[in-house]
Amino acid sequence: MKDILVVEDDPQLGPALRRGLTAEGYRVELIADGTRGLELALTGDHAVIVLDIMLPGLNGYRVCSALRAAGVDTPVLMLTAKDGDYDEAEGLDTGADDYLVKPFSSVVLLARLRALLRRGRGGSDRGSVLRAGDLWVDPAARRAGRGSQELALTPTELAILTCLMHTPDQAVSKEAILDEVWDPAYAGGTAIVEVYISALRKKADTPFGTHSIETVRGHGYRLDSRQERRDG
Numbered sequence: 001m002k003d004i005l006v007v008e009d010d011p012q013l014g015p016a017l018r019r020g021l022t023a024e025g026y027r028v029e030l031i032a033d034g035t036r037g038l039e040l041a042l043t044g045d046h047a048v049i050v051l052d053i054m055l056p057g058l059n060g061y062r063v064c065s066a067l068r069a070a071g072v073d074t075p076v077l078m079l080t081a082k083d084g085d086y087d088e089a090e091g092l093d094t095g096a097d098d099y100l101v102k103p104f105s106s107v108v109l110l111a112r113l114r115a116l117l118r119r120g121r122g123g124s125d126r127g128s129v130l131r132a133g134d135l136w137v138d139p140a141a142r143r144a145g146r147g148s149q150e151l152a153l154t155p156t157e158l159a160i161l162t163c164l165m166h167t168p169d170q171a172v173s174k175e176a177i178l179d180e181v182w183d184p185a186y187a188g189g190t191a192i193v194e195v196y197i198s199a200l201r202k203k204a205d206t207p208f209g210t211h212s213i214e215t216v217r218g219h220g221y222r223l224d225s226r227q228e229r230r231d232g
Contacts, residue, residue: 007037034058068095115183
């Protein structure tokens with residue numbers, strides 16, 4: 001049985017989420033305050049955190065950012081009444097793993113949670129360390145890095161990078177990435193892949209002056225195995 005922390009202050013949605021998730025076999029802890037939610041997320045052992053953005057105390061962005069700064073890598077699914085790429089990108093930039101706009105169906109919520117749980121335990125990929133240039137991924141240990149420097153990736157970002165690392169220097173379509181990383185029940189389009197690729201580049205390429213993750217126009221992305229960190 002998996003423990004899920006739900007941080008949601010809506011007096012109707014919060015209890016409804018707890019009832020629905022409990023009926024699916026999860027143990028659910030419901031908190032309606034961002035400050036208290038952060039305390040529990042830092043000290044508890046949760047498989048997934050479902051985090052609303054508009055919260056009293058601390059908003060969801062600040063809670064998620066504080067968790068990642070503290071080294072907590074528990075998958076985070078953000079909930080919000082907002083919509084648009086900017087809001088989604090802001091959530092991902094703070095370290096969230098997925099983003100769900102209200103209103104949403106229980107079927108979609110459960111599919112997203114299953115995907116996060118699968119990524120959180122490293123999926124079925126338990127092979128050896130993957131390497132491309134000085135970029136590496138250890139799927140079993142859920143770690144990635146460039147040279148001696150480890151990258152602070154979310155589980156979703158790690159899953160996408162692993163997908164690209166399996167076939168370096170070959171184009172991988174957005175649809176293939178979506179099929180590999182997201183739950184089969186996910187009904188959204190490939191735009192979500194673009195958002196995550198942008199976030200991944202900011203961590204794996206931009207700080208090192210590299211351009212490993214190339215865009216293949218009209219198709220998807222390719223990982224250039226010749227790219228290595230440029231010092232100085």
